[in-house]
Amino acid sequence: MVEYRIDDLARTAGTTVRNVRVYQDRDLLPPPRKEGRTAIYSDAHLTRLKLIISMLERGYAFAQIKEMIGAWESGRSLGEVLGLEEEVASRSWAQDAPRAVSAAELEANFGDQLTANVTKRTLDLGLIERRGRGFVxxxxxxxxxxxELVALGIPLEEVLDIAESMQAKVDHLGAELAGLISDHVLPRASTADEATPFYGEVIDRLRPLVFKALNSAAIRSADHYIPSIIGARMAELMSGRREREASSAGTD
Structure with missing residues (x-):
């Protein structure tokens, strides 16, 4: 499970360190684990933090959120308090665990294309994240x-353009899918005790379906467009060769 320092947690959740501390002070966010003087947060904290942010955006007051969380936590140990968050957080959609990326590796892969502005864009898009003094x-x-796209010869800024466009389109599809799940699936659990195993099962069943659907759609699109542009380019090259051969024959 991924661990976060408070600034990493805030950045990943799309909020501020100040807000994280406010939520802790109001007992909405469980305390972190301590390693010396460093506070260490888990994926469960990230899930809870996103839940708090979502409820605030829907107009709930701190007191209402605390009351609902308090009802959920009543009579449970800390491990049980994080039950649903742990259940959901443990079912990551990522196929590979995050990995460290050194500054030397970034330099080797992107060279002088990695300007200050491009680095900021790369961070904003989530291709890499700052973790302490390094990157992940x-x-x-x-x-x-x-x-790989840069290695093929596509400029990094244009790779970021397509990444940004792709993410926006996938976010739109994700929001539509989330709406369907919210309307038709989640209401089937009527109590917190039912929700913990059921929502974990929902994620387990959705993960392969989402991957298969997106992969199939991408394959169909690539099968249509990539051979088409390669075929067009090959036709240009062959036409150019025939013209050169005809020109060469005419001068003999």
Missing amino acids: APLPELYEAAV
Whole structure:
């Protein structure tokens, strides 16, 4: 399970360190584990933090959120308190665990294309994240795809353009799917005790379906467009060769 310092947790959740501390002070967010003077947070904290942010965005007041969380936590140990969060967080959708990426590796892969502005964009898009003094690729497959595209000769800024566009389209599809699940699936659990195992099962069943659907759609699109552009380019090259051969024959 991924561990976070408070600034990493805030950045990943899309909030501020100040807000994280406010939620802790109001007993909405469980205390972190301590390693010396360093506070260490888990994926369960991240899930709880996103839940708090979502409830605030829906108009719930701190007191209402605390009351609902308190009802959930009543009579349970800390491990049980995080039950649903742990259940959900343990079922990561990522196929590979995040991996460290050194500054030297970034330099080797992207060279002078990795300007200050491009680095900021790369961070904003989530291809890499700052962790302490180094970097982490939260989704190694996505990062490695960017590396391969640059190695093929596509400028890094244009790779980021397509990554940004792709993420926006996938986010739209994800929101539509989430709406369907919220309307038709989640209400089937009517109590917190039912929700913990049921929502874990929902994620387990959805994960392969989502991967298969997106992979199939991408394959169908690639099968249509990639051979088409390669065929067009081959036709240009062959036409050019015939013209050169005809020109050469005419001068003999």
